[in-house]
Amino acid sequence: MADATDAPDVRPDWHALAPHEALRRLDSRSDGLDPGEAARRLEAVGPNVIPRGRVEGPLKVLFRQFTSPIVLLLIASTVVAMLLGKFVDGLVVLAAVVINAIVGFIQEYRAGKAVEALSRMVPHDTTVLRGGGQSTVPSSELVPGDVVALASGDRVPADARLLVVRNLRVDEAALTGESVPVGKGAEAAPGDAVLGDRRSMAYGGTLVTSGHAKAVIVETGARTELGRISAMIEQATDLDTPLTQALDKVGKWLTVAVLVVAGALMGISLLRGYPMADAVLVAITLAVAAIPEGLPAVITIALAIGVQRMARRHAIVRKLPSVETLGSTTVICSDKTGTLTRNEMTVKALWTPGGGYTLSGVGYEPEGALAASEGEALQAPPEDALTLARAAALCSDATLVHEEGAWTISGDPTEGALVVAARKLGLDVERARGEWMRLDAIPFESEHQYMATLNRDPAGGARVLVKGAFEAVLARCDIAEAQAAEVHGAMERMAKSGLRVLAIASAPAREGATTLEPDDVEGGMTLLGLAGMMDPPRPEAIAAVQACHEAGIAVKMITGDHPATAAAIGAELGLTTGRHGAVTGREIARASDEELRALAADSDVFARVAPEDKLRLVRILQADGHVVAMTGDGVNDAPALKQANIGVAMGITGTAVSKEAADVVLTDDNFATIAAAVVEGRRIYDNLVKSLAFILPTNLGLGLILMVSVLFFPVIELDGQAVPLMPMLPAQMLWVNLIAAVALALPLAFEAPEPNVMNRPPRRPGEPILNRFVVVRTFLVAALMTAAAVAVFQWEYARFADRLGHDLAIAEAQTMAITTVVAFQIFYLLASRSARDPIRAIGWLSNPSIYVGIGVLVVLHLGFIYLPPLQRVFGSAALDPLGLAVCLGLGALILPIITFDKWLRRRAHRDPLGPTTSGAEATPGPPRARHPHPGTA
Numbered sequence: 001m002a003d004a005t006d007a008p009d010v011r012p013d014w015h016a017l018a019p020h021e022a023l024r025r026l027d028s029r030s031d032g033l034d035p036g037e038a039a040r041r042l043e044a045v046g047p048n049v050i051p052r053g054r055v056e057g058p059l060k061v062l063f064r065q066f067t068s069p070i071v072l073l074l075i076a077s078t079v080v081a082m083l084l085g086k087f088v089d090g091l092v093v094l095a096a097v098v099i100n101a102i103v104g105f106i107q108e109y110r111a112g113k114a115v116e117a118l119s120r121m122v123p124h125d126t127t128v129l130r131g132g133g134q135s136t137v138p139s140s141e142l143v144p145g146d147v148v149a150l151a152s153g154d155r156v157p158a159d160a161r162l163l164v165v166r167n168l169r170v171d172e173a174a175l176t177g178e179s180v181p182v183g184k185g186a187e188a189a190p191g192d193a194v195l196g197d198r199r200s201m202a203y204g205g206t207l208v209t210s211g212h213a214k215a216v217i218v219e220t221g222a223r224t225e226l227g228r229i230s231a232m233i234e235q236a237t238d239l240d241t242p243l244t245q246a247l248d249k250v251g252k253w254l255t256v257a258v259l260v261v262a263g264a265l266m267g268i269s270l271l272r273g274y275p276m277a278d279a280v281l282v283a284i285t286l287a288v289a290a291i292p293e294g295l296p297a298v299i300t301i302a303l304a305i306g307v308q309r310m311a312r313r314h315a316i317v318r319k320l321p322s323v324e325t326l327g328s329t330t331v332i333c334s335d336k337t338g339t340l341t342r343n344e345m346t347v348k349a350l351w352t353p354g355g356g357y358t359l360s361g362v363g364y365e366p367e368g369a370l371a372a373s374e375g376e377a378l379q380a381p382p383e384d385a386l387t388l389a390r391a392a393a394l395c396s397d398a399t400l401v402h403e404e405g406a407w408t409i410s411g412d413p414t415e416g417a418l419v420v421a422a423r424k425l426g427l428d429v430e431r432a433r434g435e436w437m438r439l440d441a442i443p444f445e446s447e448h449q450y451m452a453t454l455n456r457d458p459a460g461g462a463r464v465l466v467k468g469a470f471e472a473v474l475a476r477c478d479i480a481e482a483q484a485a486e487v488h489g490a491m492e493r494m495a496k497s498g499l500r501v502l503a504i505a506s507a508p509a510r511e512g513a514t515t516l517e518p519d520d521v522e523g524g525m526t527l528l529g530l531a532g533m534m535d536p537p538r539p540e541a542i543a544a545v546q547a548c549h550e551a552g553i554a555v556k557m558i559t560g561d562h563p564a565t566a567a568a569i570g571a572e573l574g575l576t577t578g579r580h581g582a583v584t585g586r587e588i589a590r591a592s593d594e595e596l597r598a599l600a601a602d603s604d605v606f607a608r609v610a611p612e613d614k615l616r617l618v619r620i621l622q623a624d625g626h627v628v629a630m631t632g633d634g635v636n637d638a639p640a641l642k643q644a645n646i647g648v649a650m651g652i653t654g655t656a657v658s659k660e661a662a663d664v665v666l667t668d669d670n671f672a673t674i675a676a677a678v679v680e681g682r683r684i685y686d687n688l689v690k691s692l693a694f695i696l697p698t699n700l701g702l703g704l705i706l707m708v709s710v711l712f713f714p715v716i717e718l719d720g721q722a723v724p725l726m727p728m729l730p731a732q733m734l735w736v737n738l739i740a741a742v743a744l745a746l747p748l749a750f751e752a753p754e755p756n757v758m759n760r761p762p763r764r765p766g767e768p769i770l771n772r773f774v775v776v777r778t779f780l781v782a783a784l785m786t787a788a789a790v791a792v793f794q795w796e797y798a799r800f801a802d803r804l805g806h807d808l809a810i811a812e813a814q815t816m817a818i819t820t821v822v823a824f825q826i827f828y829l830l831a832s833r834s835a836r837d838p839i840r841a842i843g844w845l846s847n848p849s850i851y852v853g854i855g856v857l858v859v860l861h862l863g864f865i866y867l868p869p870l871q872r873v874f875g876s877a878a879l880d881p882l883g884l885a886v887c888l889g890l891g892a893l894i895l896p897i898i899t900f901d902k903w904l905r906r907r908a909h910r911d912p913l914g915p916t917t918s919g920a921e922a923t924p925g926p927p928r929a930r931h932p933h934p935g936t937a
Helices: 019-025 035-045 058-064 069-083 087-108 114-119 225-235 242-271 276-290 295-312 322-327 383-394 413-424 429-435 470-474 481-496 539-550 563-573 585-590 593-602 611-623 635-643 656-661 671-712 730-750 772-804 806-832 849-866 868-874 881-892 894-907
Strands: 125-130 133-138 147-151 159-171 207-219 315-317 331-334 346-352 355-359 370-372 399-403 406-410 438-445 450-456 462-469 500-508 526-534 554-558 605-607 628-632 646-650 664-666 715-718 721-724
Touching: 019 159, 019 207, 069 087, 147 159, 159 438, 225 611, 225 635, 242 276, 242 671, 276 671, 276 721, 276 730, 295 315, 295 322, 295 671, 295 730, 315 671, 322 646, 322 671, 331 611, 331 671, 346 383, 346 413, 346 481, 383 413, 383 429, 383 462, 383 500, 383 526, 399 413, 399 429, 406 413, 413 429, 413 500, 413 526, 462 470, 470 481, 470 500, 470 526, 481 500, 481 526, 526 563, 539 554, 539 563, 539 671, 554 563, 554 611, 563 605, 585 593, 585 605, 585 611, 593 611, 611 628, 611 635, 628 635, 628 671, 635 646, 635 656, 646 656, 664 671, 671 730, 671 772, 671 806, 730 806, 730 849, 730 868, 772 806, 772 881, 772 894, 806 849, 806 881, 806 894, 849 868, 881 894
Parallel strands: 331 554, 331 628, 554 605, 628 646, 646 664
Antiparallel strands: 125 133, 125 147, 147 207, 159 207, 315 664, 346 355, 346 526, 355 370, 399 406, 438 450, 450 462, 462 500, 500 526, 715 721
């Protein structure tokens, strides 16, 4: 069996070999291997199991939470503070580090179970022929050359070449994306056939839906198609989200800036006469002040709120940062079946020798109208159309079921479409089946490509009815040469429209016949007509695709279906194909990277694609600078789902493998839900930008307050020691950073989307989160906050230093400074609810959580001021009414200043969150480019 153990890149085209040639290559026989030979091969090639990659342990994930530069800086600050005897300050900083680490650990610790789910698709036991007999063995012990028996309901244990087939149909949707079970046969397929067209093969993990077969195992374990997909999943890269990348950049720059400024301040402190301990404390205080310790908690909780909102819109988020990634998506690569379409086969056209007809209505709803092909409405179905529809329904086994207010099909989807079509024409199918009682049937077999029934007609006679593939049925009909051209023309028109075409024929039965033999349908049939069907697009998907285009997001349909079908569905959805129609998987495989980039720009529709084609297409788009969302439901989608910036799996039809590889799972399998999730993602990003513009001024302001005190405040002598005046202590700054900032920033996550949220292009993936708006707003608010806090500290200290002594005066002055900053935050929060509109425009009460956050903070801060336990921890002191009034008055000044700033921006037509792509404020150019560069309309 030389070929069975070849290197992975030198495997035969098993599908193109005749059955006897495949057996010869594997050194096997039709009755299977000897048990001894099977054991030797098992030792040589290894067990038939899907390799599983290593999963990160919890300790490694936890350790990674402490490796960021900012966290390391805070840990160092904690150690130094404790060495200097500042235990309270050190413990407060350490608590902030631990809380953030726990939040990050919970967020990140999700084991990669995609490969584990893949391994579960291999059945436990298989019926195998060995040693002249039939037995059941564990599937893991199968080897190349084993001959196995497959029957309806079996899951194929490994890749196998079919030897003998009887009415075999296999559901390959998980592997190829084919929407209906595929008929199989033993005849060799063309050597260049793509995976979905290899009818002579049964692949591991697929499901036998009908019939039975004998097959020889040709590949096991890692060499199967499932094994190849497993390897691709392992090789696919988990990418950081745009948000995490932007925040990482902010963290690195912030760490460098803090170290430089802290070192400089420490040196200045020493030059000004600070004791060494106080100089070091200045550096620690700056680190605590400038680092937004509460930001990770705000981001995590804001994302969690988005997760809850998306769950209500039928999108379950498995990986928290994915919520925001949806908002920055520039390209959505979508599966077709069930996502963009209804996953309900529907007859759209009928043709009879008397004329062509179109049938309205979609899905399994048995209501629709028949019209002539020219568009003329028909009051009643013509007799030839009724005859065709009745024969198709009688020669079918599917039934239409009404359950819980919805129509569903029991049986084969193709037959279900024919039954629904008959109902739409007014036929009572169950009554017709009673009147035309079936006497016998020849079930569909992939070798013959037809099904036939023998039915007694109401007049007492009997007729043979046949439905099946166009070529198979037409070959059994007596048709004049002139009519043959007309029939072929009708079939080609349907096929070019993306319809799957079935032919239906009938003939009188033999005199007194009660059974049906194959010879009865070999010829002499009368063609009743053709039925063209397709899985129609969802109406809401058409609208969602249009909405994505208006938002500057390209949509690309990637499917395993036939190119003509894919092109027709794409046209209805508003997608374009290239100059030569849909791009096929074969074209992708042959194209260079530059050629594939051109193909991706030229077409939105890709058909008959293999798993590696999807993976390569996603990587090409990412290399071109795009943020790619990929949807899918099959095993074949899993590598691309993992590689994409955001993978979206189907919750209803999706396999366990696709769900484990994805970031988001749709519970309704609807593309419109993805569009809704994009709105939610953009809303979350906008609100996070508002949160940054709210939090960062506090950090910069606290840092500036400390710098002003080091540079300009006096160093006083107390009991023979130099004591520097510091407006705030490290623990007090942490109170502002963690308690005040978090309590006030969280309500911003509940703000409604900005009015133009889906009329803006996606932001560029490399665009800094600290954009011009955030930077300018940060410096403006920080400068005002610094001036107010320094002034009130000086005023309060001077007011009480002589009467109360230094210790009490400094405590009250520091409490005044902190309270002024908190008051600034409260009023600035009101101004931060919208980046461009005043409060009256968005409504004072449109987000009640704002006032809940303010109320919580007011209660907590009153405790900070007046409760003795908190006074001892934070060094605060009680304030008199005048002091509180001064703090509130200074804080309120920020509200009119920011309102005026917004007015100036609106006059200049500068939207802090980005320009619109349409409407009154649209940017120049077309509303949507065919393949937009990230961030362009």
